[in-house]
Amino acid sequence: MSLEELLPRNQQKYSNIIMLRSSLVASTLFIALLVPFFGLVMALVGSLLTMLVTYILPCACFLAILKKKVAWHQIAACSFIIVVGVCCACVGTYSSLSRIIQNYT
Numbered sequence: 001m002s003l004e005e006l007l008p009r010n011q012q013k014y015s016n017i018i019m020l021r022s023s024l025v026a027s028t029l030f031i032a033l034l035v036p037f038f039g040l041v042m043a044l045v046g047s048l049l050t051m052l053v054t055y056i057l058p059c060a061c062f063l064a065i066l067k068k069k070v071a072w073h074q075i076a077a078c079s080f081i082i083v084v085g086v087c088c089a090c091v092g093t094y095s096s097l098s099r100i101i102q103n104y105t
Contacts, residue, residue, distance in 0.1 A: 003024070004017055007020070037100055037103055043095075044097060044100065047088075047092025047093050051085045051086075051088050051089035052085075052089060055082070055084070055085030055088075056081075056082050056085040059079075059082050062074075063075065
């Protein structure tokens with residue numbers, strides 16, 4: 001969508017947007033076929049960043065913004081979610097790295 005917004009207003013037609021999206025899909029396919037461990041690299045990025053963005057950062061920001069106004073059970077719940085998120089990110093990252101190393105050697 002950010003690439004679509006870069007198009008001038010008079011060029012933001014349905015056909016141009018379809019061509020842009022199709023070229024993005026084709027380039028992604030080309031890169032996936034070119035990079036030998038594309039799926040494993042995407043698993044590595046996903047396991048690390050998904051946990052960070054969906055579990056760890058929201059709870060950390062909630063606690064940082066409302067540090068004086070949160071109750072103890074909210075702190076405990078957020079801390080639990082952060083710990084589980086960090087553990088899952090570590091396990092996923094380790095698993096992805098070990099599979100990449102296994103396929104590389």
